Amino acid sequence: MNHLPEIWGRPRNDIYGSYNPSYLKTSGPITHTSSPTVTGTSVVAVKFNGGVAIAADKLASYGSLARFTDVKRLRVFANSSVVGFGGDVSDMQYIDRLLESIDIREHYSTHGNMLNAKNLLTYLSKVFYKRRSQFNPLWNHVLVAGFDGNGAPFLSSADLLGNTFSAPHMATGFGAHLAVPILRRLFPEERPIEDITKDNAVAALQECMKVLFYRDARSLDEYSIAVITKDGVEVKEDEKVQAQSWAFAEAIRGYGAQTA
Template identity: 55%
Template structure:
């Protein structure tokens, strides 16, 4: 059967005139406009917690191609402006696109040279609108994002936005599997707004390192090499790369029923 559109289902040439083949060939070679429906190269959890003098974030350096641990040097914590850090999980290509957008935003803001800089709440509001606008076009950026820095009143700022444009803030946050594995541990230190005032940087960092170790044990898409970023209330940002989980041991697996040759 001949299913060619040129030979059936079109107006009769003897009634309506010659068929306009330009209509049939429109867009030939380029195909229809499509949107990403599934992330390809992905990064896993980003975790963060407030403390009395700022915010600490951490994200491992693995970018996975499906279940393949393909890239082991992918940085997912990005310094934006002078005093803000953005951490992203999800599709790496979309993350790079967002990074480019933020770079342009900072450059345009610097044109004014009026002594004012974009702070974390401003960047967060910008990202929340970008993510919601892309979701509304059914062409989302496949990422979950944490934004950390300080507010205009000088207090720590930490908030979340995802590919649906969902936004919320909390003194401890995580994306990916970290939302299930790390947040309960982080809430041992801070569970409500204001709890961070009694938490020191050393305590917050120790808890972050514990969470990264748990994620490496439990999340198959994670890595034991990670980056830690710390934002302080005085505007300083410190980024420490190539951190490693310490004192790793898989001996605990021997006590799990059904592991290896052990009988259930």
């Protein structure tokens, strides 16, 4: 082997001949990811009087395998907004780098204005739409929580097609089927946001994460939760589902060693 630093690992040309990389070339078509590989599941969020609360568990699944158990899927932007990611983890990391570059550019800009949550949603929806138009989509569904330009609590979603949707409480993944009904029961449409306190919102998210842990096979009992208010973003990374015991299953007829 040739041990010169500029060509470490290459066979010596004077002995084996010049390196021929032609085998790396292919005449086949360019391909893109047609399905995500390592994925995160639900993100759940709810508005309250004075802000937004958002939560996501820390599991990244490789198919049906619970592969990574410490993946943080909530990203804080400028201490005023939070983006929660569902879907492909590698695409989440790519979007995270995009947001980090925007954050740096905004901090060093001279105009003195920072992007709010509504601006972030617009940007992300355009990114998603551009990539799907190139037939190379980002396999994510995100929730953006924070404040709009008028200082009102803001919560909206964007999917891999670039579609956006806003509501007082939202969820991605399996949470759209399991968590949203709980939030609709706790916070019906006729109940104004002014009547929902921070403690109400956090307690509702804790209940949702508990139900998701029991019912969603791609969920975990450890999760992150963030609360966005005018004072900034408060993030707790090591929350755990309370009273998460399967002991109740022993009372179910036909479970385990029970006899009929």
